[in-house]
Amino acid sequence: MNVPVAANVLGTLGAVCWSVQLIPQIVINWRRHNATGLQPTMMMLWAWAGVPLGVYNVVKDFNIALRIQPQILTFLSLVTWTQCYYYEKKWSVIRSLTVVVPVACIMGGVEAALIIALRIAQGRHLQWPLTLMAVLSAALLAAGVLRHYWDIYVHRTVRGISFLFVGIDAAGDVSSLVSVVFQREFDVLGIVIYGTELILWIGVFACGGYYNLLPWVQKTLKRRKRDANGSCALAPVCSRSSGREPDSAPGPIALHDLPSSTSVFRTPSGELDIVRQRSMASRGGDDENAVRP
Known part of the structure; x- marks a missing residue:
């Protein structure tokens, strides 16, 4: 496919970051046996965002790392969503799997069907369906993070979410963003997808510094x-x-x-x-x- 080496390397790095981004959050939820503050709506929106993102990356013939990346995002998001209901709603393991497995199957079927349909549309020189996939994935990713912004506004603190997860995700966004830049064909929509989420994560870091880190530093200095x-x-x-x-x-x-x-x-x-x-x-x-x- 004549994909530049730099795009492959950076895309692989982004896929690795996205492969492990939610693992710290999953481990924290498991250790504390709760998911207080973590928004299940955010996790489900992210899971669905992986569908149009996967369609877009596959149809656009991005490097293999960027094709796998959305699938990993969907899988880990569904695992974290299941934890939210298992710990907070007291769902049993059987009930959780009964709900999440059919949802995952539907997502896989929808993505496969859309890939076939959009390749046919691309052969007929129709570009608007592919543009719709890019816009939809960016909107779902942004809506997921914005749901956590509402929780920050209500509680005046960044709660429930692992900053290690946020940092790894932001690093994955940066790598994927640069990988898209190094593609032989400059893709504006790919930049919008990854750039939007990166900006929102930077905002979460800023909120964490203002609501969490700054009061902690002030309290420590006053106590000393x-x-x-x-x-x-x-x-x-x-x-x-x-x-x-x-x-x-x-x-x-x-x-x-x-x-x-x-x-x-x-x-x-x-x-x-x-x-x-x-x-x-x-x-x-x-x-x-x-x-x-």
Whole structure:
């Protein structure tokens, strides 16, 4: 087919990324035994997006890697969709397979029929059916990711989705995008398909940085500052409670001077309460000894 070597290499790299993209998400769902926040609608839209995308890549005679890529996308999307219903809807394995296997068979039949039909249309110099496949696949891929955007808007956080999965998928989009560029025939619609999803994933990364990473960094810095200030303020108190004179320069609280249940994540006010309680308990014991005959 005279496909350039660069297109084959990059297309293979994109197919590899798409082969493993959903595996981190599947493993995370399995380990935590839930799929909270992961949108089953997104997974089903992606599964159906693989049908017109596969038709388009096969009829356009793209390299073999780009032909296999949509089939892998459909398969992994159906597996993840099944996990959503198995963990969140409490479906049994039998019920899940009873639903997903016929859906997969229908998808395969539809794709095969469309490939035959579009090759006949291409022989008659009809291009609009192939253009429709490209637009439909791009729309379904975008709709799947946009469904997660709605969840981000509602909950003000990126939840349920693995950023490793997002990163691998974005890398696959980049490789596939460049592979299409290196095809002998420059294909605008192929660029639109992969470029649209890449832009949406970049947006998910940006939302994750704003809603997840930034608050975590701020919380960590505030906790360290609070712990440092609390250590300096409590040094004289701990010295008096242990019968030692305070040092000229305040130092951190020794862990052996605090109860074993005290955590380094407690607030300074909580630590002061602990010291006061121990001091009051000690004075109470002395008073009892004083009144005892």
